[in-house]
Amino acid sequence: MAKVKLVDVAQLASVSKSTASQFINGRYDYMSKDTQERIRAAIKELDYVPNPIARNLKADRTKTIGVIVRDITGFDTSHTIRGVDDFCKTCGYNALIYNTDFDPDVEAKSLEALYQLRVDGIIIASSGGNNKLISDYINKGMPIVHFQLEHDGNEKNLILSDYRQAAFDATEYLIRLGHKKICFVTQDFKNVKSRNDRYLGYVSALEQHNIALDKNLIQYWHRETGFEHSPISILQSKAAPSAFFTQHLAITTDLLSQLNQTKISIPEDVSLIGFDDIPMAEFFKVPITVVKQEPYIIGKEATKLLLENINDKAKGSQKLMIACSVTERQSCKKIL
Known part of the structure; x- marks a missing residue:
């Protein structure tokens, strides 16, 4: 079906395209009642729908x-x-x-x-x-x-x-539960201030509770390739953490998948807190503690x-x- 254009309305109503356009845009006070009715009837007969984008391109504001x-x-x-x-x-x-x-x-x-x-x-x-x-x-x-x-x-x-304060609060939450070896799992944060703020919040909480920063507990995840080092190997290392603090929902779900495959239990074997809420987390066998954004x-x-x-x-x-x-x-x- 061919698209109905404004010129089709004008032709059927026996008016100029400009007059039809004025009617469409609500500027018809000067028109005779007969002209208005002819245009209105033509619009109805042709089932004409104005193109809002085309109309907006002529206006100062497109809304x-x-x-x-x-x-x-x-x-x-x-x-x-x-x-x-x-x-x-x-x-x-x-x-x-x-x-x-x-x-x-x-x-x-x-x-x-x-x-x-x-x-x-x-x-x-x-x-x-x-x-x-x-x-x-x-x-x-x-x-x-x-x-x-x-x-x-x-x-x-x-x-x-407020990423920095959120990361501080989450880290301190784990510290108050007795955790000192907290593995911070993140994407590369060197050139992204928001990710770096999370790292600074994590470090600040450790410092406030006199816990030395262990660089082995800073681990990286990449969107294309996943974990730089296997979480399982980290748990088997000398620097094994008692808790993971993941910085993105995709990291959290990837970590959960690997822990489940190797029968590592949460929180019996390792605790976990993730940044970003998880859809339907309440239905998990073990619902995950998270930093909830708004x-x-x-x-x-x-x-x-x-x-x-x-x-x-x-x-x-x-x-x-x-x-x-x-x-x-x-x-x-x-x-x-």
Whole structure:
């Protein structure tokens, strides 16, 4: 079926395309009742639906924002998007979601597509690989708010969990249970400030309780290849930890899989606390203690900040920190 265009409506109603456009946009006070009725009847007969994108491209505001995420299926990310969407609805805005799968090239194309669609602003969980490009769009007048990760510390508008305090609280929770050998399992954090903040929170808790930092207990996980060193081999080493503190949901699930395969019991053999809540954790044989972020709140606050910047281009940059909490379950045991 051929798509009905505005010119088809105009022809059927025997009016100019400009007159039909004026009617569509609600500017018909000057029109005769007969003209209005003919256009209305033509729209109904042809089942014409206006193209909102085409209409918005002619307006100063599109009432649309873009949201760029790294993994739309992520538990926290999906809740963040829900917060964005709910806040948009209260303000008459729509959100266009782009998923990058952690690929900087896809991220760059998403930024370009949203810019060409003339969205009013963008919320992004960036890869860190397009910092200059993002700055260029900001300099062109595109309001942009970052969330989830802080890469180089130069992000102008940012909504984040308080990672450092959260990591401190989680580490101290384990220490108060008697744990001194706590294995910190993380992705590379040298060039990502948010990941480094978690490490600093972990180190700070050890220092406050006079526990020496053991570099052997800093272990790395890579999204493509998994653990740099097998968790099983770590548990069998001289520096064997009594607890793991994992820094991402994917790390937690990967660790659980390996422990289950080798019949290592939680918390009898080793305790575990993970960063990010786990879907349906209450149904696990041993529910996992986690650091719980507030992704829904982050989504709402990011949208609020973005719309403030859209409405006031002179508004100064802001960095907002959202508190996390430790959700205690059965995966951590007290030791002597």
